[in-house]
Amino acid sequence: MKEKRGEFSSRLGFIIAATGSAVGLGNVWGFPTNTASNGGAAFVVTYFFLAFLLAYPALMAELVIGRCTRANIYSALENISATPLSRWSGRCIGAYAIAVATAILSFYSLVAGWMLAHLLASASELAGNTAVQNWLERASLARNLLCAGVFSILTVTVVSHGVQRGIERWSERLMPALLLLLIVLIIYVLQQPGAMTGLSLYLLPDFSEVFHPSLLLSALGQAFFSLSLGVGTMLIYGSYVRREDNLPALGAWVTLVDTSVAFLAGLLIIPALFVAQELGITIYRDGSLIAGPDLIFQVLPTLFDSMGANGTVVALAFFLLMTIAALTSSISMLEVPVALIAEKTPLSRVTASWLAGSLVFGASAGIAANFDTLFSLVVTLTTEYSQPLLGIALCMFAGWVLHRDRLLAEIRAGFDGVEQSLFWKIWPFYVRVICPLLIGAAFLQSIIQ
Ligand code: PHE
Numbered sequence: 001m002k003e004k005r006g007e008f009s010s011r012l013g014f015i016i017a018a019t020g021s022a023v024g025l026g027n028v029w030g031f032p033t034n035t036a037s038n039g040g041a042a043f044v045v046t047y048f049f050l051a052f053l054l055a056y057p058a059l060m061a062e063l064v065i066g067r068c069t070r071a072n073i074y075s076a077l078e079n080i081s082a083t084p085l086s087r088w089s090g091r092c093i094g095a096y097a098i099a100v101a102t103a104i105l106s107f108y109s110l111v112a113g114w115m116l117a118h119l120l121a122s123a124s125e126l127a128g129n130t131a132v133q134n135w136l137e138r139a140s141l142a143r144n145l146l147c148a149g150v151f152s153i154l155t156v157t158v159v160s161h162g163v164q165r166g167i168e169r170w171s172e173r174l175m176p177a178l179l180l181l182l183i184v185l186i187i188y189v190l191q192q193p194g195a196m197t198g199l200s201l202y203l204l205p206d207f208s209e210v211f212h213p214s215l216l217l218s219a220l221g222q223a224f225f226s227l228s229l230g231v232g233t234m235l236i237y238g239s240y241v242r243r244e245d246n247l248p249a250l251g252a253w254v255t256l257v258d259t260s261v262a263f264l265a266g267l268l269i270i271p272a273l274f275v276a277q278e279l280g281i282t283i284y285r286d287g288s289l290i291a292g293p294d295l296i297f298q299v300l301p302t303l304f305d306s307m308g309a310n311g312t313v314v315a316l317a318f319f320l321l322m323t324i325a326a327l328t329s330s331i332s333m334l335e336v337p338v339a340l341i342a343e344k345t346p347l348s349r350v351t352a353s354w355l356a357g358s359l360v361f362g363a364s365a366g367i368a369a370n371f372d373t374l375f376s377l378v379v380t381l382t383t384e385y386s387q388p389l390l391g392i393a394l395c396m397f398a399g400w401v402l403h404r405d406r407l408l409a410e411i412r413a414g415f416d417g418v419e420q421s422l423f424w425k426i427w428p429f430y431v432r433v434i435c436p437l438l439i440g441a442a443f444l445q446s447i448i449q
Helices: 011-022 025-037 041-069 073-079 084-127 130-137 141-160 163-190 195-203 213-226 233-238 247-278 292-305 309-344 349-369 371-401 404-412 422-448
Strands: none
Touching: 011 163, 011 233, 011 247, 011 309, 025 041, 025 084, 025 213, 025 247, 025 292, 025 309, 041 073, 041 195, 041 213, 041 233, 041 247, 041 371, 041 404, 041 422, 073 084, 073 233, 073 309, 084 130, 084 141, 084 292, 084 309, 084 349, 084 371, 130 141, 141 163, 141 309, 141 349, 163 195, 163 247, 163 309, 195 247, 213 247, 213 371, 213 422, 233 309, 247 292, 247 404, 292 309, 309 349, 349 371, 371 422, 404 422
């Protein structure tokens, strides 16, 4: 017999799981990196603005479709469609979203594997095993496959235990640990010489930069990636929310926590760069702060090395933080194909999880073996092209395809008096017209450039 469909046990359970999905490498790495290469605080201000103005309404579109259909994205978009044409496009868009979620997970697991490698390397250093430490620190295909494989097994194990016993329980264990590590690291770094220079660059905006088109685009892309939008993750998590819960409030919490954690991560990374500079490490290249992989895998490790005995413990804490952030996000990505397989075939959740996990690992191995050609291609195709386009499609489905009465009834189930609320006055028009136009405009500009 088929297992019962999962459900989060409480509002808090959902908020923690969904922020676990949202808070990932995108926050701890992407956000500070983007801040570093887009004029510091000007980027921070624009990002917060866009997160609430564009990403929150799009997040609501996914949550509402998910809860009202209680299905994976493929069946959900089909279910809310009234005409054969919209049913057909719903199925195509759903299938495309699942493919993109899977592709994102395949490069994400590789990057998470690097974090795990550095975490284990710091642990080996503490244990005095230099040979293992050196092997883990040096990039090689064998190391990348091994670490991505271990990370994929962790992801599959959590997802195979289901919504409450897997996703919710592990998010509840890992997210407080993540927050604690982040705060301890911030306190430590802010006490080091040089940190205040970084802090002022991070906190004092140069408003002349705010309306720069490339800054707007990076901030929009960052907000979409960070809130896990467009690929059915938030839709499937929304489908596990209890009917009596207030969706607009839940969505607002997730946006608030996600942006706050991104802000906190910036308080760690940007000052850490200037602590590194104080110790004589180069942090500028061609006039701008070093960003991308070099920041995480060269500048920061050099900084940890030069901190003496404390450095190893700080490195361990930092890479543990990164690994946890990646894991709570990767489980939400794997849930997208797993929900489809478990709901559309007779296979159990456990089998579906191992099947989807093996497929993803195969794709990760393919990318690892052809890294120079495939890695940035897959990142660009999924995050820069597909996520905004799918975001537009999901807003249109919530705004135009999902019947207004059904939409209202769904939100009203957990939000008495929604008709009189500011949310209901603004959001339906917003998600129908403004979001698709603004996301579309930003997207067009990015491909014309
Ligand atoms: N939000 C995650 C992060 O910030 C990434 C993610 C993208 C997760 C898409 C799920 C779906 O790292």
